Amino acid sequence: MSELFSPEGGWRVRILDLSGANGAEPVETVGGFQTLEHANAFARRYVRDSLERCRTPGMASDAVLAAWFAYGEDAEIEEGGDQAWKSAKELDAFAATPPADSEERNWRMLDPRADAEDEDEDDEPDAPA
Secondary structure, three states, rough: OHHOOOOOOEEEEEEEEEEOOOOOOOOOOEEEOHHHHHHHHHHHHHHHHHHHHOOOOOHHHHHHHHHHHHOEEEEEEEEEEHOOOOHHHOHHHHHOOOOHHHHOOOHHHHHHHHHHHHHHHOOOOOOOO
């Protein structure tokens, strides 16, 4: 049950470069997810988008997976435990079938950093006319 409560500062998703360019270190860590469900949805869409960027028309699913493992990015939820989404559970299905619509890849709309940028813009005083 403890994994359902948000860690201090919110849930964090680590973005990992599968090419090994960053070694074991994440490319970035995206924080500020207020719920585990939000972090899970972001991670899932991020991986889906990464895998689709590795796909070319007519590519077999095993080739899509090979390309993703060589050049893609994975996402994992820190401190999520058993309730955290894991890419391994859906990779085969992702590789076998392209998404039905672009919404399945739209991780940007779930990115909490966009909310923070919107708030910063709202806090700025209006420029003089």
